[in-house]
Amino acid sequence: MSKSGSEPAPTKELVTAYLKEVKTKVDACIFDFLPDTHEQQDVHQLYQMMLDYPRREGKGLRPALCLLICEAFGGDAERAVNTAAALELLQNWLLIHDDIEDGSELRRGEPCLHQKHGIPMAINVGDALHCKMWEMLHRNTKILGHNLAFQILSEFIQLSNQVVEGQHIELSWVRNNQWNLNEKDYWTMCIQKTAWYTCITPCRVGAIIGGASTEEADAFIEIGKSLGIAFQIQDDVLNLIGDVGRYGKEIAGDISEGKRTLVLIHLFNSCTPPEAQYVIDIMAQPRADKTEADVLGVLKLMEKYNSIQYAQKCSKTLLKEAAEHFTQKFDHLPNNQAKHLFLSLINFFVEREY
Amino acid sequence: MSKSGSEPAPTKELVTAYLKEVKTKVDACIFDFLPDTHEQQDVHQLYQMMLDYPRREGKGLRPALCLLICEAFGGDAERAVNTAAALELLQNWLLIHDDIEDGSELRRGEPCLHQKHGIPMAINVGDALHCKMWEMLHRNTKILGHNLAFQILSEFIQLSNQVVEGQHIELSWVRNNQWNLNEKDYWTMCIQKTAWYTCITPCRVGAIIGGASTEEADAFIEIGKSLGIAFQIQDDVLNLIGDVGRYGKEIAGDISEGKRTLVLIHLFNSCTPPEAQYVIDIMAQPRADKTEADVLGVLKLMEKYNSIQYAQKCSKTLLKEAAEHFTQKFDHLPNNQAKHLFLSLINFFVEREY
Numbered sequence: 226m227s228k229s230g231s232e233p234a235p236t237k238e239l240v241t242a243y244l245k246e247v248k249t250k251v252d253a254c255i256f257d258f259l260p261d262t263h264e265q266q267d268v269h270q271l272y273q274m275m276l277d278y279p280r281r282e283g284k285g286l287r288p289a290l291c292l293l294i295c296e297a298f299g300g301d302a303e304r305a306v307n308t309a310a311a312l313e314l315l316q317n318w319l320l321i322h323d324d325i326e327d328g329s330e331l332r333r334g335e336p337c338l339h340q341k342h343g344i345p346m347a348i349n350v351g352d353a354l355h356c357k358m359w360e361m362l363h364r365n366t367k368i369l370g371h372n373l374a375f376q377i378l379s380e381f382i383q384l385s386n387q388v389v390e391g392q393h394i395e396l397s398w399v400r401n402n403q404w405n406l407n408e409k410d411y412w413t414m415c416i417q418k419t420a421w422y423t424c425i426t427p428c429r430v431g432a433i434i435g436g437a438s439t440e441e442a443d444a445f446i447e448i449g450k451s452l453g454i455a456f457q458i459q460d461d462v463l464n465l466i467g468d469v470g471r472y473g474k475e476i477a478g479d480i481s482e483g484k485r486t487l488v489l490i491h492l493f494n495s496c497t498p499p500e501a502q503y504v505i506d507i508m509a510q511p512r513a514d515k516t517e518a519d520v521l522g523v524l525k526l527m528e529k530y531n532s533i534q535y536a537q538k539c540s541k542t543l544l545k546e547a548a549e550h551f552t553q554k555f556d557h558l559p560n561n562q563a564k565h566l567f568l569s570l571i572n573f574f575v576e577r578e579y
Numbered sequence: 580m581s582k583s584g585s586e587p588a589p590t591k592e593l594v595t596a597y598l599k600e601v602k603t604k605v606d607a608c609i610f611d612f613l614p615d616t617h618e619q620q621d622v623h624q625l626y627q628m629m630l631d632y633p634r635r636e637g638k639g640l641r642p643a644l645c646l647l648i649c650e651a652f653g654g655d656a657e658r659a660v661n662t663a664a665a666l667e668l669l670q671n672w673l674l675i676h677d678d679i680e681d682g683s684e685l686r687r688g689e690p691c692l693h694q695k696h697g698i699p700m701a702i703n704v705g706d707a708l709h710c711k712m713w714e715m716l717h718r719n720t721k722i723l724g725h726n727l728a729f730q731i732l733s734e735f736i737q738l739s740n741q742v743v744e745g746q747h748i749e750l751s752w753v754r755n756n757q758w759n760l761n762e763k764d765y766w767t768m769c770i771q772k773t774a775w776y777t778c779i780t781p782c783r784v785g786a787i788i789g790g791a792s793t794e795e796a797d798a799f800i801e802i803g804k805s806l807g808i809a810f811q812i813q814d815d816v817l818n819l820i821g822d823v824g825r826y827g828k829e830i831a832g833d834i835s836e837g838k839r840t841l842v843l844i845h846l847f848n849s850c851t852p853p854e855a856q857y858v859i860d861i862m863a864q865p866r867a868d869k870t871e872a873d874v875l876g877v878l879k880l881m882e883k884y885n886s887i888q889y890a891q892k893c894s895k896t897l898l899k900e901a902a903e904h905f906t907q908k909f910d911h912l913p914n915n916q917a918k919h920l921f922l923s924l925i926n927f928f929v930e931r932e933y
Binding site for chain 2: 350356378392
């Protein structure tokens, strides 16, 4: 589908190759940085647990955004690798804690960390990786100098504040058994919980390292919001209709976990009151009490009202907005190759199947 | 008791007054820094949860160590207040996560955060405070300049690595149902889990801000180890024989939680094999299955073998070592008032009743 666009974008294969190239670089940085052996057996075990999620197959989208935008501004992507690796560490500690908070079962095709080692250890492993993220950012002094390193730290601080707020909003909905949500509620949560760390900050730090002005870096707030929501919607869709082997999480796990998604909000806005009550009764049950038939019942209603298609359409519209905004705003940027790759990469955000 | 020492130390009242003075300053810094209102109700609730532990009555020992040592080196304690406040934020996010990991019930006289709001939210509140700690340290640039601010960040990174390792060691013992521990195992865990963040780093950052040399700051590693273990042992003792109103946790909660303490290790080294088996059978049970009689049974054996007295003796010896080491090493320091107050303060570490 991406081939039919009017943009002179490289093919999907180029994006895949680029993602792979970035992943190799960033992984090397991470595995060189994280400790992996210790003479004391307990501590050795902690180090292995810290390596567990980073070793699982991730897509490396955030580092790719960071490096591409750095290059688009004419910067040396090598100088941004350490920061891109910190984005991956962020993602990993967030996922460990998020998986506990949501009571998830699978992550990247394997049992979640707390399923393997219990909640207490998993909380601590997440904390350990969280600390390592700041350590990695501290290393930027040597790579970028004091001023720039401090600026990047600021960006991560801003991002952290956003992500814990977004997370709290979502957890509140679960705890308060709140279902009367509108699309605006979803956007707000989604921007804070997902868009900041998935799109806004990766682009901003890439831009800053690449030499962008404050005003240029700020443009990525709006671009990243659209892109981040588009990404999250596609994630919600894949959760419902994806292939477990590629997607790596249990299919329809969001229904089991009672997650509020755009698909669900559309369903509530479309179905009859008795149907809505039926859905709420199922969604609000504890995970363990839900049967396969319950989950299928909700899925069927989502199909009946075309809620999944609606979400996919929204995702595509948001992506288009982000791409147009980027193209318009950064017409003057020197590196066309990186710019075009960026546009192809963000297409992948909504066309991906995993 | 402290009055009988040969040191010309100020009285206990002076220590209490000093702790209060520091707490006022550091609390002002924290409550000025942490957000407390937000127009969005969910986020407002998160902010209130983040303020919960900081608002509970803590002793403020770590900030006091930091400011006193800064002054002892002739530094301006006002420049160290922000860093001292970061030590308090550290303590608070650690406690929130630690309380979940240990399945604790009370903290500073009130139900633990996860008892009030559930584990998912409490994990996230801990993360939110953790992020705020780094933000607070980032502010040091304006107070201390880039170089010193980065040095203090380094200290917190080193400390964080220690504390998650120590925590993992302790959690491993629980998860592996491991009871054949010796005193050395306990020291190792205790140094990493407690001594670094309670004593070593507070003294080190105070010294660094006060202008100490690297060699002088390094001396606080050994001093802080002794002091930190002494502190932890007293904590273990108070947990068994303290007054719940003053101590703020459930009495003998460590037995309910199956904690490995020096008292327990001494008991295992002293009692008969059947008694040891009796103790293990009780300690290894899930908390909910333990009766009051079980807990009392273990307590009685600890009394029978003078295990609590043994631990108290150890704590006093360690304190004496720390005080001697400090006096000997820092004979040349200018600020005698701060030095003497430091010696009185560390006496309080083992003489405190809360």
